[in-house]
Amino acid sequence: MSLEQKDSIIFSALQEEMQRQKLGLEMIASENYVSSEVLEAQGSIFTNKYAEGYPGKRYYGGCTNVDTIENVGRDRLKELFSCDHANIQPHSGSSANMAVYFAVLKPQDTILGMDLSQGGHLTHGSPVNFSGFIFQSKFYGVDEKTNLIDYNKLEDLAKQYKPKLLIAGHSAYPRFLDFEKFKTIADQVGCPLMVDMAHFSGLVAGVVHPSPIPYADLVTSTTHKTLRGPRGGFILCKKEWAKKVDSKVFPGMQGGPLPHVMMAKAVAFKEALEPSYKIYAQQIVKNAKYLSEQLIQRGFNLVTGGTDNHLILINLNNKNLNGKEAEDILHQAGITVNKNTVPGETRSPFVTSGIRIGTPALTTRGMKEKEMGRIAEWMSQVIENRNNEKKILNIKGEVKKLCSQFPLFHVEK
Numbered sequence: 001m002s003l004e005q006k007d008s009i010i011f012s013a014l015q016e017e018m019q020r021q022k023l024g025l026e027m028i029a030s031e032n033y034v035s036s037e038v039l040e041a042q043g044s045i046f047t048n049k050y051a052e053g054y055p056g057k058r059y060y061g062g063c064t065n066v067d068t069i070e071n072v073g074r075d076r077l078k079e080l081f082s083c084d085h086a087n088i089q090p091h092s093g094s095s096a097n098m099a100v101y102f103a104v105l106k107p108q109d110t111i112l113g114m115d116l117s118q119g120g121h122l123t124h125g126s127p128v129n130f131s132g133f134i135f136q137s138k139f140y141g142v143d144e145k146t147n148l149i150d151y152n153k154l155e156d157l158a159k160q161y162k163p164k165l166l167i168a169g170h171s172a173y174p175r176f177l178d179f180e181k182f183k184t185i186a187d188q189v190g191c192p193l194m195v196d197m198a199h200f201s202g203l204v205a206g207v208v209h210p211s212p213i214p215y216a217d218l219v220t221s222t223t224h225k226t227l228r229g230p231r232g233g234f235i236l237c238k239k240e241w242a243k244k245v246d247s248k249v250f251p252g253m254q255g256g257p258l259p260h261v262m263m264a265k266a267v268a269f270k271e272a273l274e275p276s277y278k279i280y281a282q283q284i285v286k287n288a289k290y291l292s293e294q295l296i297q298r299g300f301n302l303v304t305g306g307t308d309n310h311l312i313l314i315n316l317n318n319k320n321l322n323g324k325e326a327e328d329i330l331h332q333a334g335i336t337v338n339k340n341t342v343p344g345e346t347r348s349p350f351v352t353s354g355i356r357i358g359t360p361a362l363t364t365r366g367m368k369e370k371e372m373g374r375i376a377e378w379m380s381q382v383i384e385n386r387n388n389e390k391k392i393l394n395i396k397g398e399v400k401k402l403c404s405q406f407p408l409f410h411v412e413k
């Protein structure tokens with residue numbers, strides 16, 4: 001019996017989600033569309049298997065095939081980022097970070113990470129997150145004028161707080177990070193450097209973003225953002241950290257891995273090793289840069305004045321609406337973005353003064369500069385005409401038309 005007949009409420013939510021993903025412009029910077037092969041792997045019968053432990057050292061029988069996919073996945077990942085050691089078991093970006101913290105730190109140790117409201121991530125020490133309850137968290141941020149990371153201030157804070165771990169990485173910072181500077185600062189205070197490349201790992205893989213590997217002692221990432229794999233995480237590290245990291249992922253923090261997800265990760269890593277992936281990564285950045293220029297021409301105030309990567313942060317104060325209002329009104333026109341705090345934020349995280357947008361998902365659909373120009377114009381029109389229902393509906397129609405010209409599973413010929 002099919003799911004449709006057995007469980008109609010769940011089935012219809014899936015159908016509606018399919019339509020939503022097909023007919024809307026997905027501009028959330030942390031989202032993407034996986035290939036049909038990644039989807040096939042993630043939906044596979046590997047979900048039935050327990051495989052606690054690591055290849056060759058499992059706590060369950062029948063793991064030969066899981067060993068193959070985990071070994072292949074780890075090897076591909078090491079090749080992709082040219083690193084010593086890889087662990088592909090973390091269930092998410094957050095659990096990858098947790099495992100690294102447990103490998104490096106003791107409870108109450110001090111960590112120094114980027115302030116969440118200035119572009120950092122919850123798991124970098126926010127008081128509402130485990131990283132903030134277990135460790136003493138201190139934060140660095142951006143310069144008030146330039147909105148760029150203030151490395152001098154960061155150095156002073158590191159010397160003042162003497163963290164046991166320095167964390168670089170962001171979820172809303174539109175510029176490259178200076179990994180060499182981060183490493184110099186970590187060395188000055190004698191602590192390891194962790195780089196959380198969750199957002200930009202796909203750009204590193206595509207060689208359009210500096211790689212943290214030569215500088216960082218430990219690197220964490222998600223697999224589902226720019227990297228375009230299944231939802232999940234991984235850890236890369238230098239040899240000396242390998243044993244500790246592996247033992248903190250399992251048995252330190254997780255039980256069995258998700259073999260179907262590890263399989264999908266391995267498939268995604270193969271895709272990222274192909275020459276076409278470099279072209280994809282280049283186009284993500286070209287699209288983001290072009291979209292930035294087009295938005296600036298329409299009077300939008302971009303934090304730092306543009307972008308180096310896949311994401312754009314817009315401060316909406318000059319447009320007389322807040323982030324939540326912008327998110328809602330753009331949604332009515334079929335454009336999905338998220339409200340986001342901006343440096344110097346005065347509103348609550350539920351309202352915010354900005355929005356964050358990104359180009360990874362649109363680029364996967366095959367959209368290029370020409371489409372970015374049209375999208376910038378629609379965004380501007382929607383915001384300028386936010387009380388004109390007819391206009392918004394009109395644009396929604398245009399958005400649908402554009403999306404139908406860029407089918408979702410273009411890989412499924």
Ligand SMILES: *Cc1c(COP(=O)(O)O)cnc(C)c1O
Nearest residue numbers: 092093094121170171196198199
């Ligand atoms: C998205 C993100 C994470 C968390 O990933 P989840 O898979 O949602 O747990 C961690 N760090 C950074 C910098 C991120 O952007």
